Amino acid sequence: xxxxxxxxxxAAHERIKPHxxxxxxxxxxxxxxxxxxxxxxKCENFQEPGAFKVRGATNAVxxxxxxxxxxxxxxxxxxNHASCLSxxxxxxxxxxxxxxxxxxxxxxxxxxxxxxxxxxxxxxxTTSREATFAEVQAxxxxxxxHPYNDPRVIAGQGTCSKEFMEQTDGLDIxxxxxxxxxxxxxxxxxxxxxxxxxxIIAAEPEQADDAYRSFKAGHIxxxxxxxxxxxxxxxxxxxLTWHFVSNHVSGILTASEQxxxxxxxxxxxxxxxxxxxxxxxxxxxxxxxxxxxxxxxxGIIITGGNVDLDTLPWIN
Amino acid sequence: xxxxxxxxxxAAHERIKPHxxxxxxxxxxxxxxxxxxxxxxKCENFQEPGAFKVRGATNAVxxxxxxxxxxxxxxxxxxNHASCLSxxxxxxxxxxxxxxxxxxxxxxxxxxxxxxxxxxxxxxxTTSREATFAEVQAxxxxxxxHPYNDPRVIAGQGTCSKEFMEQTDGLDIxxxxxxxxxxxxxxxxxxxxxxxxxxIIAAEPEQADDAYRSFKAGHIxxxxxxxxxxxxxxxxxxxLTWHFVSNHVSGILTASEQxxxxxxxxxxxxxxxxxxxxxxxxxxxxxxxxxxxxxxxxGIIITGGNVDLDTLPWIN
Numbered sequence: 001x002x003x004x005x006x007x008x009x010x011a012a013h014e015r016i017k018p019h020x021x022x023x024x025x026x027x028x029x030x031x032x033x034x035x036x037x038x039x040x041x042k043c044e045n046f047q048e049p050g051a052f053k054v055r056g057a058t059n060a061v062x063x064x065x066x067x068x069x070x071x072x073x074x075x076x077x078x079x080n081h082a083s084c085l086s087x088x089x090x091x092x093x094x095x096x097x098x099x100x101x102x103x104x105x106x107x108x109x110x111x112x113x114x115x116x117x118x119x120x121x122x123x124x125x126t127t128s129r130e131a132t133f134a135e136v137q138a139x140x141x142x143x144x145x146h147p148y149n150d151p152r153v154i155a156g157q158g159t160c161s162k163e164f165m166e167q168t169d170g171l172d173i174x175x176x177x178x179x180x181x182x183x184x185x186x187x188x189x190x191x192x193x194x195x196x197x198x199x200i201i202a203a204e205p206e207q208a209d210d211a212y213r214s215f216k217a218g219h220i221x222x223x224x225x226x227x228x229x230x231x232x233x234x235x236x237x238x239x240l241t242w243h244f245v246s247n248h249v250s251g252i253l254t255a256s257e258q259x260x261x262x263x264x265x266x267x268x269x270x271x272x273x274x275x276x277x278x279x280x281x282x283x284x285x286x287x288x289x290x291x292x293x294x295x296x297x298x299g300i301i302i303t304g305g306n307v308d309l310d311t312l313p314w315i316n
Numbered sequence: 317x318x319x320x321x322x323x324x325x326x327a328a329h330e331r332i333k334p335h336x337x338x339x340x341x342x343x344x345x346x347x348x349x350x351x352x353x354x355x356x357x358k359c360e361n362f363q364e365p366g367a368f369k370v371r372g373a374t375n376a377v378x379x380x381x382x383x384x385x386x387x388x389x390x391x392x393x394x395x396n397h398a399s400c401l402s403x404x405x406x407x408x409x410x411x412x413x414x415x416x417x418x419x420x421x422x423x424x425x426x427x428x429x430x431x432x433x434x435x436x437x438x439x440x441x442t443t444s445r446e447a448t449f450a451e452v453q454a455x456x457x458x459x460x461x462h463p464y465n466d467p468r469v470i471a472g473q474g475t476c477s478k479e480f481m482e483q484t485d486g487l488d489i490x491x492x493x494x495x496x497x498x499x500x501x502x503x504x505x506x507x508x509x510x511x512x513x514x515x516i517i518a519a520e521p522e523q524a525d526d527a528y529r530s531f532k533a534g535h536i537x538x539x540x541x542x543x544x545x546x547x548x549x550x551x552x553x554x555x556l557t558w559h560f561v562s563n564h565v566s567g568i569l570t571a572s573e574q575x576x577x578x579x580x581x582x583x584x585x586x587x588x589x590x591x592x593x594x595x596x597x598x599x600x601x602x603x604x605x606x607x608x609x610x611x612x613x614x615g616i617i618i619t620g621g622n623v624d625l626d627t628l629p630w631i632n
Contacts, residue, residue: 024340026362028364029364030364045588046342046588048344048345048346050588265625268590268625269590269625272361272362272366272589272590272591272621273588273589273590274584274585274588274589274590275588305588309581309584309585309628309630310630310631312625312628312631314625314626315626315628315631
């Protein structure tokens with residue numbers, strides 16, 4: 001296990017700056033009144049491929065030496081990591097191979113292909129995915145970029161909090177959604193050095209609360225196939241992300257499906273941004289734990305904005 | 317008719333700066349590829365009350381002398397002007413009276429009341445509106461702030477283009493939606509002095525194309541009750557706005573209802589902002605007049621973001 005250091009995050013920021021957006025921070029007087037806190041929304045949904053994962057992906061891709069770059073990168077993912085890695089590989093002009101369950105939404109496959117990613121389909125099971133991925137990697141020699149349990153990826157995600165601190169002149173608390181823990185680990189990596197007094201809180205769906213239970217138990221608990229509207233948060237912690245979560249996170253708060261949907265709708269309405277259900281989990285936990293946040297300067301990381309606009313969760 | 321001058325716009329900007337947001341400019345590589353142009357989206361939907369109209373409203377409200385301010389302001393509107401004027405009056409702590417048809421959507425009434433505006437309902441006819449407004453004004457002495465045909469309002473709206481030019485280092489063309497012509501007039505006021513080489517194009521729904529027909533005829537043509545999904549653009553030009561449109565606009569382009577809805581959805585998806593149908597008319601006209609815009613730096617003013625999230629026009 002190679003734990004990334006603060007300097008790796010700084011190097012990542014220099015490396016990826018030409019390829020990512022310095023996303024804006026939004027505020028809403030209305031939501032400040034509602035929560036009693038001063039809220040800052042860091043809009044990573046405004047990255048070109050629509051998610052913070054472009055930070056880790058570009059850091060991995062642009063950090064490859066020329067020889068490895070020729071063989072490209074490879075990953076398995078059916079979500080934003082697949083499209084962001086394809087996007088990063090397209091920017092460098094190198095191959096990207098993605099193993100994806102054949103049942104993945106067509107829109108996700110289309111996005112990966114639009115960015116030049118090559119998809120190899122597998123059955124929707126861990127066994128099939130691992131076997132297929134091993135074949136693809138043996139064939140292509142592509143460098144494996146894990147969606148979150150990779151020091152290059154975590155260092156890349158950490159650049160978001162660096163910008164966030166610069167843009168807000170400091171925060172009392174930062175709340176980020178937690179799935180595999182890539183963004184939360186990056187946040188820990190950066191803030192534990194840059195702003196050690198800033199609390200880091202992870203927000204998780206009640207129905208996929210493996211990080212919450214891991215945090216309480218003191219070791220990783222992984223669920224098999226949790227069901228939640230926050231589809232970016234179904235994956236479990238791994239050793240690297242557990243390292244950061246167990247050492248630097250102040251608390252993990254959870255929210256119900258309805259609370260997540262309500263927070264999503266209220267953010268669309270008052271912050272007027274298009275964001276994923278996963279990105280609504282932080283506000284959902286803030287609204288139900290008002291006392292913990294009232295009077296504080298609270299940063300919320302809006303992790304992504306790739307949603308199916310034809311099937312919004314509050315419209316039947 | 318008192319035509320506002322460039323210096324009025326500059327004075328307006330100094331006056332309103334503490335009360336409005338300097339809204340960000342968004343870009344999308346995807347939409348650049350699709351249109352062949354370099355597009356810049358000025359996000360006025362990110363103003364706290366969700367529309368550019370807060371610029372004109374705060375300019376009128378904060379320009380009142382103390383004696384008039386005690387009596388407050390008054391207007392008739394069922395749209396963003398009513399909520400933005402109420403918001404501006406709330407910021408200064410003065411009364412705001414709004415005459416609104418009793419048939420106006422409950423959400424619009426709720427917003428005005430949330431900002432402390434006092435609503436007097438009228439019947440949904442011009443006669444009733446005018447009679448009711450005369451009564452309200454006689455009773456309160458509130459200063460009438462017209463939604464667009466007011467030099468203070470036009471000078472306020474003009475501050476948007478000043479920021480836009482500063483933020484983009486210049487544009488070849490600016491496209492804004494046109495209803496009564498307040499934003500287009502403010503854009504003309506500012507750019508005719510600040511960037512006279514920049515073309516100004518107004519974008520209008522085919523089904524409410526009175527400005528287009530006025531422009532061709534050389535005099536104001538007003539429709540009675542046009543029907544369009546772009547509900548902010550149903551009102552006709554008046555003498556002040558006609559002055560700017562007839563003197564400074566390079567062209568008026570129109571788009572069908574379906575083209576507007578398609579452009580709205582594609583902007584939500586790729587720019588990831590929540591905006592009104594009215595704000596989609598510019599992109600709709602750019603997509604159908606590709607040759608006119610290809611290779612150019614094109615600014616689009618996203619005028620507002622107050623939409624009913626329960627009834628999106630592409631979902632049945």
